[in-house]
Amino acid sequence: MKDIARYSKVGYTTLKGIWKEFKEKKTVVQTRVVGKAKMYKLNLKNPVVNKFIDYYWAVVDSVVRRENKIKDEETPHHTSLAGAIPVSAKHV
Secondary structure, eight states, X not given: OHHHHHHHTOOHHHHHHHHHHHHHTTSEEEEEEETTEEEEEEOTTOHHHHHHHHHHHHHHXXXXXXXXXXXXXXXXXXXXXXXXXXXXXXXX
């Protein structure tokens, strides 16, 4: 939970307040216990989680397409953009 709070820039207390709901709705599932720490992972079998992942990638693809369009409009036709066009990592 500390890592999730730190990397998502959500307060630990806030995360702790909603963690019970994450577990109840099976958004996250416990994988193991290391000492006193319980380890969790995102539950990829949960349909809500999958819808969120689809939404995330739709946003990423939209931004990439918009950035590519802007670069295409700003770049003279004689200049090569090889290696300079942003792409989504969705299918990597």
